[in-house]
Amino acid sequence: MGKGTAExxxxxCAGRGWRxxxxxxxxxxxxxxxxxxxxxxRVYIDITQPGFVKLPIAVPDFKMQGDDAGPARQMAAVIRxxxxxxxYFKVLDPAGFLxxxxxxxxxxxxxxxDSWKAVGAEFLVRGQYEARGGGLNAEFRLFxxxxxxxxxxxxxxxxxxxxxxxAHRIANEIIAALTGEAxxxxxxxxxxxxxxxxxxxxxxxxxxxxxxxxxxxxxxxxSPAWSPDGTQLAYVSYVEGQPKIFIANVFSGARRAVAGxxxxxxxxxxxxxxxxxxxxxxxxxxxxxxxxDAQGSLLKALVSGWAIDVSPSWSPDGSKIAYVSNESGNPxxxxxxxxxxxxxxxxxxxKYNTSPAWSPKGDWIAFSSMNGGRHNIFIVRPDGSGLRAxxxxxxxxxSPTWSPDGRLVAFSSTREGASAIWAAVVNGEGIRRLTxxxxxxxxxxxxxxxxx
Amino acid sequence: xxxRVTAAVVWCCVLLTLTAMAGCSKKAVPGQTAYPxxxxxxxxxxxxxxxxxxxxxxxxxxKLGLRTEEERQRFLKEMDEFQNDDIYFEFDAYxxxxxxxxxxxxxxxxLRRYPKVSVxxxxxxxxxxxxxxxxxxxxxxxxxxxxxxxxxxxxxxRLNMISYGEERPIALGHDExxxxxxxxxxxxxxx
Numbered sequence: 001m002g003k004g005t006a007e008x009x010x011x012x013c014a015g016r017g018w019r020x021x022x023x024x025x026x027x028x029x030x031x032x033x034x035x036x037x038x039x040x041x042r043v044y045i046d047i048t049q050p051g052f053v054k055l056p057i058a059v060p061d062f063k064m065q066g067d068d069a070g071p072a073r074q075m076a077a078v079i080r081x082x083x084x085x086x087x088y089f090k091v092l093d094p095a096g097f098l099x100x101x102x103x104x105x106x107x108x109x110x111x112x113x114d115s116w117k118a119v120g121a122e123f124l125v126r127g128q129y130e131a132r133g134g135g136l137n138a139e140f141r142l143f144x145x146x147x148x149x150x151x152x153x154x155x156x157x158x159x160x161x162x163x164x165x166x167a168h169r170i171a172n173e174i175i176a177a178l179t180g181e182a183x184x185x186x187x188x189x190x191x192x193x194x195x196x197x198x199x200x201x202x203x204x205x206x207x208x209x210x211x212x213x214x215x216x217x218x219x220x221x222x223s224p225a226w227s228p229d230g231t232q233l234a235y236v237s238y239v240e241g242q243p244k245i246f247i248a249n250v251f252s253g254a255r256r257a258v259a260g261x262x263x264x265x266x267x268x269x270x271x272x273x274x275x276x277x278x279x280x281x282x283x284x285x286x287x288x289x290x291x292x293d294a295q296g297s298l299l300k301a302l303v304s305g306w307a308i309d310v311s312p313s314w315s316p317d318g319s320k321i322a323y324v325s326n327e328s329g330n331p332x333x334x335x336x337x338x339x340x341x342x343x344x345x346x347x348x349x350x351k352y353n354t355s356p357a358w359s360p361k362g363d364w365i366a367f368s369s370m371n372g373g374r375h376n377i378f379i380v381r382p383d384g385s386g387l388r389a390x391x392x393x394x395x396x397x398x399s400p401t402w403s404p405d406g407r408l409v410a411f412s413s414t415r416e417g418a419s420a421i422w423a424a425v426v427n428g429e430g431i432r433r434l435t436x437x438x439x440x441x442x443x444x445x446x447x448x449x450x451x452x
Numbered sequence: 453x454x455x456r457v458t459a460a461v462v463w464c465c466v467l468l469t470l471t472a473m474a475g476c477s478k479k480a481v482p483g484q485t486a487y488p489x490x491x492x493x494x495x496x497x498x499x500x501x502x503x504x505x506x507x508x509x510x511x512x513x514x515k516l517g518l519r520t521e522e523e524r525q526r527f528l529k530e531m532d533e534f535q536n537d538d539i540y541f542e543f544d545a546y547x548x549x550x551x552x553x554x555x556x557x558x559x560x561x562x563l564r565r566y567p568k569v570s571v572x573x574x575x576x577x578x579x580x581x582x583x584x585x586x587x588x589x590x591x592x593x594x595x596x597x598x599x600x601x602x603x604x605x606x607x608x609x610r611l612n613m614i615s616y617g618e619e620r621p622i623a624l625g626h627d628e629x630x631x632x633x634x635x636x637x638x639x640x641x642x643x
Contacts, residue, residue, distance in 0.1 A: 199619070220619045222583060236587075242614055243587060264591050264615050267584045280588065285595070287588040308588040324585055330544065331585050352544065354582035368582065375582075398582060443583065 044144075044151075044178040045088055054090040055178075057083060058121035058145075061094065061101035062138070068131035071163040072101070075138065078164055079125060081207065082171035082185040085432065087407065087425030088178070092121055106141065113148045121145050125174060129163075136160045140170045142177055152177040164209065184403045186450040189410060190214070190224035190233055191421055194440040201235050203250060203447075208436060214248050215239075224445045225268045225277075232294075233445075234258075234268035234277060245279055247294060258296035263287075269312045269321075278302060278312035278321055289323055303336060303343075313358045313365070315382070322346065322356035322365050322382075333367050335382060346384050355399050358382070361406035364426065366390070368398045368411070377411050379426065390428045397422075401446045410434060412442040516568050516643060527566065531641055534562050538636040539597060544581065546592035548600060552637075556597060559639060560604040566643075572612040573597050574638040578631035579618050590615035597637040612642075 045052060061076045076094075083089045094101075098115045105111065106128045116124050124145050129138035139155035154173055156166045168185040175183030185206060193202045201214040201221045215221045219239040226233060227247075234247050240257065245265045248255035259265040263282030270277050275294055280287050289303040289312050303309040307327035314321055319338055324331050333346040333356045347353040352370035359366065364379045364386075375398045377390040391397040395414035402409055403423075410423040416433070419440040424431040435441045508516075508524075518524050537559075539552035548556070563569060575594030577586035594613040602608050623630035 220616075222587075222619075238616075238619075263613070264587050266587050280584075282588070282591055287591065308585070308592065310588045311582075311584045324582075326544075326585075331582075352581070354585045370580065373580065 052088075055088060055122050056092055056120050057089045057123040057125065058092045058097065058116055058119065059083070059094070059125040060097055060099065060104070062140075063102060063104070063106055063126075063128035065128060065130035066132045068160060071129055071131055071136065071138070071160065075127060075129065075163055075167040075170070076101075076125075078167035078207065079127075079171045079174070082168060082183065083174065085185075085206075085408070085423070085430070086171075086175060086183060087427070087430040088175070089123075092119060106139075108141070108143070108150050111143055111148075113143070113145050116143075116145045123151075123178075125170070127170065131160045131163075134160050136163055136166065138163070138166050138170075140173075142174050164207075168205075168207075181405055182449070184405050184408070184449065187404060188230075188447040188450075189421060189434065190226060190445040190447065191412075191435065191441045192222055192224065192443040193437065194419075194442070195438070201233065201248075202441075203233070204435070206434065208434065211437070214250065214253070223267055223443055225270055226445050226447045227270050228272055228274045228448055230448045230450065234270065236266050236268070245277075245296075258294065259292060267311045269314060272314050272316050272318045278314065280310045280312070289321070302338065311355055313356045315358050316360050316362045320358075320382075322358050322367075324354050324356065333365065333380075335365075344384075346380060346382075349387065353378075357400045357402055357409075359402045359406045359426075360404055363406065366400035366402065366409050366411075368400060377409060377424075379409070388428070390424050390426070391431075399443045401444045403446050404449045408446075410444045410446055412444065512643065516566060530562055530565075531569075534559060535639060535641060538633075538638050540632060541593055541635045541637075543578070543631070543635065544589065546589065546596045548596050552597075553600065556600045557604070560601060560606060563601070563606050563610065568643050570610045570612070570642045571601075572614060572640045572642065573601075574620075574640065575613070575615040575617075576620060576622075576634055576636050576638060577618045578634040579621060579626070580631060581618065583617055583619070586617035587615050588617075590617045593635075593637050597639075 059076050059080045062072045064072045080091045084091045096119055098119060106126050111126065122145050124143040125140060126143065127138060127140035129136060136158045141153035142151040144151050152173060156169065158166050171185045172183035188203050188205055190201060190203045192199050198218045199220045199222065200216060201224045202211060203214055204211045214233055215237065217237065217239040219237055222236040224233050224235045231251065232247050232249055234245060236243050237246050243264050243266055244257045245259035245268050246255050246257050259279055259281065261281050261283035264287060265279065265281055267280045268277045277292055279290055279292055281290050286306060287308050287310055288301060289309050290301050291299040293299060302321060303323060305327065307325050309323060309325045311324040312321045320335055322333055322335050325334050330351040332353050334343055335346050336343045350369045350371045353367050355368045357366045365382055366377060366379045368375045369378050374393050375396040376393060377397045377400050378387060379390060380387045390409060397411050397413045400409050400411045407426055408423050409426060410421055412419045413422045419442050420433055421435040421441045421444045422431060422433050513524060518527055537555050539555050573594045575590035577590050581589065594615055598611050598613050601611060621634045623633040
């Protein structure tokens with residue numbers, strides 16, 4: 001095992017400009033014959049099983065070729081950080097490694113599996129790169145230390161300035177190889193940033209990089225919601241006086257008001273197929289939920305009645321919405337089947353359940369529940385079973401939003417003082433802070449997978 | 453299927469565009485429209501109308517039908533009271549309490565006495581609820597006050613409503629005393 005691996009990397013499509021990132025695949029013949037075909041045929045981690053044991057993984061610094069030592073540590077650190085966030089791995093501390101990252105080899109025949117087994121690693125990510133004149137050629141291999149096989153390997157051609165992005169890609173590939181579904185480390189978060197009296201919409205990469213203002217109105221902007229193709233954000237703003245719904249192009253910044261009916265125009269939620277949104281309007285004197293197209297034309301009423309009805313969230317197949325209604329006297333989560341018009345109350349615990357967020361896998365609905373003056377994040381099955389708390393009274397925890405793989409929930413939390421965006425694995429573990437900014441951050445919206 | 457080839461077997465080449473991160477995300481986002489600053493009050497202030505807090509010119513006094521200095525001083529005093537007296541609500545409620553009704557009765561008197569004055573009723577909430585739900589709740593509070601004024605004979609055309617949810621607190625503490633002050637309907641005059 002592990003011998004006879006291809007070690008040449010053919011750069012077939014070089015020179016397409018700095019915006020292009022070239023990825024080349026290669027595979028080990030030994031692994032091929034073992035599995036029958038290249039790829040992640042064997043699922044190492046079955047994400048449908050709760051309570052799996054975290055896999056110990058070692059990510060030594062990348063081996064440097066050329067003249068720029070910067071990416072060696074940076075790329076490995078980004079990968080370690082991503083893998084830790086995923087909740088799948090116990091990422092081993094490089095301080096305990098027995099091998100020198102600049103001395104050890106990168107090919108399967110050069111890996112001393114015993115030495116990695118000795119530090120407790122079950123998987124090893126080994127990378128190297130060459131940085132010259134601003135260009136970056138990087139490659140990585142993921143090894144199964146126990147069976148001493150290469151699982152996956154790829155090579156990338158990019159700019160040195162994009163080393164971080166390449167590292168996120170590598171982390172995505174590692175997750176894809178081990179779970180059968182790509183990682184989410186090149187996704188982004190939109191959120192509300194409170195600065196002084198103003199609230200603006202910002203977008204950032206999951207790791208906090210590339211922070212970008214979507215609004216700069218010095219007004220109050222709220223409730224960002226990504227379009228399913230990741231190119232647009234719907235949000236609410238007071239910039240024209242009353243709360244209206246706007247849609248902004250994330251890349252160009254161009255924006256337009258799409259709903260400015262009398263009263264409030266709030267809580268936009270894109271239909272999973274795009275093009276249409278569920279919104280709350282009070283144009284008829286009462287906050288009701290409507291379906292409208294992306295130009296703001298109303299298509300039909302979805303929920304109406306004397307009660308407050310707000311905060312729609314679509315099931316991934318678009319057949320149902322979860323929403324908040326106070327028709328019982330307090331705000332609770334309801335589920336409406338759009339085809340049959342059948343409405344069902346989902347939450348009975350507590351007296352204040354709001355902000356439903358239907359998981360992109362369809363298997364959970366997250367929401368925030370206020371009890372004893374504190375908000376916590378809960379998840380529940382769409383049939384009302386399996387209620388479970390993700391947070392437990394560490395400050396106020398509100399506004400859940402799902403990662404596109406349905407594995408992580410981001411939310412706002414005041415557990416360290418001013419509100420910031422945090423994320424937890426759906427099993428409640430691995431809680432970590434995602435924003436480290438001045439001011440206060442709230443109402444996160446997790447982007448779909450990158451469409452870059 | 454029984455490959456013993458030692459060279460790489462599968463070669464794929466995938467071009468991925470990184471435009472988003474490098475090309476676009478650092479760009480400033482220019483607004484397409486010249487939006488007014490949030491510091492400008494939402495209510496009508498331009499077009500020769502009264503700007504809250506500003507001086508009242510002679511034409512406006514004439515429009516209000518207030519000619520003597522005594523009438524004008526009385527109006528200014530009553531306008532201050534009108535705008536300073538908020539009505540308050542219980543948590544997650546928009547029912548008018550007796551004290552609120554008494555305050556609203558005084559507002560009805562004021563609006564009857566000065567028929568040229570219009571009002572924006574603002575609905576507000578404390579910080580404890582959810583932002584989105586509070587936008588709806590704030591509107592219900594504004595609506596409750598609006599309905600009381602209309603039922604008391606005030607023309608609906610003189611009354612505007614806006615909900616600020618929990619976005620415009622006047623008390624910034626994180627305790628019941630502050631929350632109670634923020635669960636309010638606030639009244640702003642226009643003329």
